Amino acid sequence: MRKVLLPTLIIIAASLLVIRLFYLQIIDDSFKLKSDNNAIKIKYDYPERGYIYDRNGKLLVANQPSYDIMVIPRDIKDLDTLEFCQLLDITKDDFLKKIAKAKVYSPRLPSVFLAQLNKSEFAAFQEKIRKFEGFYFQKRSLRDYQVNFGANVFGFITQASEKLVAKNPYYNSGDLIGKQGVEESYEEILRGIKGVKYFQKDKYNREIGSFKEGKYDTIAVQGEDINLTIDAELQKYGEELMINKRGGIVAIEPKTGEILALVTAPSYDPSILVGRQRSKNYTLLYRDSIANPLYDRALLAEYPPGSPFKILTGLIGLQEGVINEQTTYVCNHGFSYAPGRFMKCHDSGPRQLHTGIYNSCNTYFGNVYLRIIGKYSNTPYAVDVWSDHVKSFGLGQFMGYDLPTGKKGKIPNSKTYKKMYPGWGYSGKTIISNAIGQGEIVMTPIQLANMMATVANQGYYYTPHIIKKIKGETIDKKFTTKHVTTIDKKYFAPMISGLFDVYNLGTASALRVEGIDICGKTGTAENYAKIGGVRTKLEDHSIFVAFAPKDNPKIAIAIMVENGGFGATIAGPIASLMIEKYLRGKITRTDLEKRTLERSLQDRYAKLGGQSEAVKLEMRMRDSILKSKTIVPKIKTDTTK
Structure with missing residues (x-):
């Protein structure tokens, strides 16, 4: 038995190897394709990306043909480098660097030598490509922007x-x-699926036909078209209004959470990031540390919300039962909340919830906040109760929208203050700045807009999103899931009444639009920065939040203008104009429009660190924008240095 065991094992092992080799070499040659087989050439067929439309079906982004010059380093023979470089308008150093990079990737596999040639460049090179062995064209499609706004979208x-x-x-x-x-969020939907074709080559590296009669070839599948929730005209108008200003605008449809406009300023013409100059232009934008045009302030910039936060202070006070609509506090241009501590206010006289809102009384809401915290005897639990109410509005957390960038903002809780004041060395009086949206609270413009949409809906919101329709697919169900706050619906009515009178009797009475019932709230957030190592008080940020119409709201909006001053000065007019533009499609408050378009804050920004090239171009183009009422590119490659 022992004599036959070893031979038997050898025979079995050899048989298995023979069978496996037979399968791999005769039956299944898929592994052959995956190897670097010198006899097989692979060509890819790149599909067009899906088109992008706005909510009304307006085409925003299409495609245009483009050609990449591909190189296989080991196939380069007898190349006239001088003629080659002159034809493509590159230097010899550029040529050598690109070839070296291609060799590092693979001497035998194709890689991009020069990307994104246009039709004329392609035609000029195509005439002589036979002279340049080792190089060939790969056709692709590039974006063709039908509009010159919405780059951040x-x-x-x-x-x-x-x-x-x-x-x-x-x-x-x-x-x-x-x-x-x-483009990033919906990459897999927009890109489609590229096709693959396999060709046999002879010993002279010439194609001699399709491999296996096209058995392994696949057909390219075009990317799916998508409709965004963006209203193109509103987006364009918002970018016009923000010329020569810095900040963000976010408009949301309250009943659905659909983002109607997402404006960041300063911005740029999206078409400058297409073609051979794309890399150069992107570098200019990326290095512009003064204006930061690539920084989406609507999603990333975190600011103290200021007075709009009083809305939540009042709602939480009602929910916690520490106030009612008749609760009264007397304001004498502020109030003393502790020995030696005084909260200033521009208001005076007895104030209740209604008048406190439309007059934006710091005294009223400071006292409400003290009552909220005092209800639980100034314990850490009190701060967490308040914090949980605030977070139920989607604040202090990533919101889950369908864009690839964002910030959480900050809503403090007991852990925050435990670190700041070890051993519980604080009370409601210590952190009272939270009452009026200062202190440790910071929010992004999209969070502010969502807060206002929640108030408009009287206690619920849908996760903000920018996708409206995907051809042949349904959108993520998380965008149709209702989120309900911890505030009972009955408490929103008195708050909305006060917000309505902000426009009728209060701080935004000069911003009314005849025939549109707007509810809003001005905000002015203190702004400090270190200049020369010294903490310096700068011009306040101008903030405004609103929704309209009062009954059956169709738009909620938040505007943040950096260093803009009082909320009703710059941010407020922008809100009124954007609301009228969306609801009516035209502007009757042409006085507000003219004043806003003409207003430039570049002198204020210059004090913070000079002027970038993008800013200088914006200033020079302001007059043409006012005349044409259309957005023009904010950066052009032939003038930016």
Whole structure:
């Protein structure tokens, strides 16, 4: 038995190896395709990306043909480098660097030598390509922007990084991928599926036909079209109003959570990130540390909300039963809440909830906050009760919207103050700035807009989102899931009444639009910065939140203008204009429009660190914008240095 065991094992093992080799070499040659087989050439067929439309079906982003010059380093022979470089308008140093990079990737596999040639560049090179062995064209499609606004909404297309190529098997060197905006969020839907064709080559590296009669070839599938929730005309108008200003505008449809406008300022024309100048232009934008045009202030910038936060202070006071609509506090341009401590206010006289709201009385809401915290004897639990109410409005957390960037903001709780005041060294009087949206509270413009949408809905909201329709698919159900706050619906009616009278009797009475019932709240947030190592008080941020109409609201909006001053000065007029533009499609308050378009804050920004090239161009183009009433590109490659 022992004599036959070893031979038997050898025979069985050899048989298994023979069977496996037979399967791999005769039956299944898929592994052959995956190897670097010198006899097989792979060509990819890149589909068009899906088109992008606004909520009304207006085409925003289409495609245009583009051509990449691909190189296989080992196939380069007898190249006239001088003629080659002159034809493509590159230097010899550029040529050598690109070839060296291609060799590092692979001497035998194709990689991009020069990307995104236009039709004329392609035609000139195509005439002589036979002279340049080792180079060939790869046709792709680039974005063709039908509008010159909304850059932060769309994002842009760029080459996939080598790190991503190594990580994701779908992408090869030179493939294009969406970055930022909806191009990144919906990359897998917009990109489609590329096709693959396999060709046999002879010993002279010439194609001699399809491999296996096209058995392994696949057909490219075009990307799906998408409709955004954005209203193109409102987005365009918002960017006009924010010329020569910095900040953000977010408008939301309360009943659905659909984002109607998402404006960041300063911005740029999205078309400058297309073509051979894309890399150069992106570098200019990226290095502009003064204006930061690539920084989406609507989603990323965190500011103290200021007086709009009084809305939540009042609602929490009602919910916790520490006040009612008749509770009265007397304001004498502020109030003393502790020995030696005084909260200033522009208001005076006895104030209740209604008048406290439309006159924006610090005294009233400071006292309400003290009662909220005092209800639980100034314990850590009291701060957490208050904090939980605030967070039920979607604040202090990532909101879950369908854009790839964002910030949480900050809503403090007992843990926050335990770190700040070890051993419970604080009370409601210590942190009273929270009452009026200062202190440790910071929010992004989109969070402010969502807060106002929640108030408009009297206690609920839907996660803000920018996708309205995907051809052949349904949108994520999380965007149709209702979120209900911890505040009972009955308490919103008196608050909305006060917000309505902000426009009729209060701080925004000069901003009324005849025939539209607008509810709003002005805000002025203190602003400090270190200049020369010294903490310096700067011009306040101008804030305004609103919704309209009062009954059956169709738009909720938040405006933040950096260093804009009082809320009703700059942010307030923008809110009224945006609301009328959306609801009526035209403007009757042309006085507000003219004043807002003409208002520039660049002199204030210059004091903070000079002027960037983007800012200088904006200032020079202001007059043409006022005349044409259309947005023009804010950065042009032939003038920016």
